[in-house]
Amino acid sequence: MTKLQYQCAMSLDGFIAGRNGDMSWMGLAGGSDDGGDSADDSTNPLVAEVGAVLSGSNTYHGDDPNAGTDKEGGYDGQYEGHTFVLTHHIPEKSEPGVTFVDDLEKAIALAKEAAGDKLVSVLGADVARQCIAIGALDEILVYVTPILLGDGVRLFHNPGGEPVRLEIVKADELSILSRVVY
Template sequence: MATLLYSATASLDGFIAGPGGDMSWLTEHLTGPDPTVERLLDRVGALLVGARTFGGDDPNRGTDREGAFGGRYHGPVVVLTHRPAAQAPPGVTFAGDLHDAVARARAAAGDGYVNVLGADVARQCIEAGLLDEVLLFFAPVLLGDGVRVLDHPGGTQVRLEPLPGETAHWYRVR
């Protein structure tokens, strides 16, 4: 069964997007190959994406690097939304229920990873006990405001343990 992984690049003060979902800050920090990203990209079988992320800002908009993983991901995408478009773009499926979206993404990913994109979808997956792993990359910038890596006011503590042999910020949800 596919592993459900939330991965994101964050500022050192814990934001994955600036105010209003602005991602332009990230462009200068996407500076070339990263062995962890390469390993992950080889194993991603599907994306599970929130509606705001799917329709939101892209630091590479209008370039050949637009899209997930700098435009290098070309596979199935499941978008969790209560307002699906009348017609889905090729390779995109809309789902209105978290459990249905996860099931569709896991089926599409096979034995690979379902990479969760979007802090709200990651929060929902944690609350439902569905998230298996978390991988964070950090950019040397302080944004001061925006979309937090994970915002779970009043939530309960979630214990993580480092994955043996992986980068310093790749964890298994306990």
């Protein structure tokens, strides 16, 4: 069964993006979206596991810390699969390898179908929160980076919401993989 896995890098003070979605801090923290050294040219280990990406519109259109380099794009420019973007505003013109969808459950179904037996990588805090709200998110993979941002987009922000129980599946000095318990 295909898993939906929220993947992100997070500052020590709990932010996954700086003010206004700024991602330039990733280079300052010495990390990339695989939790490693951004100067490392090796293949991101997550690339082989990801069959499709489900992204929020802000994340998809957001700040890429590798813009203008050969590492521009998902997983340091190494991801070549299909991306499904959850948005309220479907553009008139499509982009190669990208499907814009205005319904979460439809976007999940399309992404799972495209992923086959691989992971659907969920990118974007709001999309992850929505997936949790409908009981669809299976796992959360967080790479903790050595920087304090002070402000920005929180890993999980749900004012007035209920706690979400997680089970740690795997943890090391750079990352935590948790299973969402419903």
